[in-house]
Amino acid sequence: MRSTRIFLSNGSGFPLLEGGFPYIMEDNLGENSGKERKMNEFGKYISILFRHTQMYYNSHLQGLNIGSGQFDLIIHICENAGLSQEALANQFAMNKSTITRIMKSLEADGYIFRSVNGQDRRVLNVIPYGKSLCVLPEIQRIRSNWNREILMDLDEDGKGKILVEQLQRATENALSLSKK
Numbered sequence: 368m369r370s371t372r373i374f375l376s377n378g379s380g381f382p383l384l385e386g387g388f389p390y391i392m393e394d395n396l397g398e399n400s401g402k403e404r405k406m407n408e409f410g411k412y413i414s415i416l417f418r419h420t421q422m423y424y425n426s427h428l429q430g431l432n433i434g435s436g437q438f439d440l441i442i443h444i445c446e447n448a449g450l451s452q453e454a455l456a457n458q459f460a461m462n463k464s465t466i467t468r469i470m471k472s473l474e475a476d477g478y479i480f481r482s483v484n485g486q487d488r489r490v491l492n493v494i495p496y497g498k499s500l501c502v503l504p505e506i507q508r509i510r511s512n513w514n515r516e517i518l519m520d521l522d523e524d525g526k527g528k529i530l531v532e533q534l535q536r537a538t539e540n541a542l543s544l545s546k547k
Contacts, residue, residue: 416517420435420513420517421435421436423509423513424438424509424510424513427509428506428509431502431505431506432476433478433502433506436469437469437472437473437478438506438509438510439459439510440455440459440469440473441473441478441479441495441499441502441503441506442503442506442507442510443455443458443459444479444493444494444495444499445495445499445500445503448493448494448495449492449493449494450492450493451484451490451491451492451493452466452467452470452481452490452491452492452493453466453490455470455493460538460542470491470493473499474496476498477496477497477498478495478496478498478499478502479493479494479495479496479499480493480494480495480496481493481494482494518530
């Protein structure tokens with residue numbers, strides 16, 4: 368059952384946002400409202416975590432000519448040399464044109480080399496090049512430090528691993544829904 372709560376503020380009958388604009392907050396009122404409210408905020412927390420992860424990576428990657436969008440791809444390419452661009456697109460749930468644009472940029476900057484597959488000339492295999500192998504330890508360190516810090520309070524009792532498994536399932540569900 369949906370209902371609307373109107374919060375009073377400044378005697379106007381509506382709470383005021385910065386700039387004096389009123390808003391009305393909708394809420395599920397019922398016995399499960401606290402649990403439902405937390406589930407409704409799931410996207411907000413994922414968004415905040417994503418943005419701050421990107422900010423952290425970008426601030427620590429200055430000077431390497433790598434952006435946060437290339438970060439995980441470089442690690443994956445170094446760990447899976449010879450993978451095709453199409454396989455990368457599938458594994459990172461990105462469209463082919465986005466992967467192609469990123470690979471061209473990484474190739475131009477000397478991080479990767481793309482070679483035509485010997486069995487299928489339409490396929491480009493991605494091979495880590497000198498620069499990516501040189502920066503790999505540093506970017507792995509940056510990722511490890513970030514993960515350790517944000518999961519600090521969770522890993523003591525194994526909740527960090529459970530969280531990652533739950534997020535993986537949620538991601539798989541989202542990917543399957545977006546294909547429908």
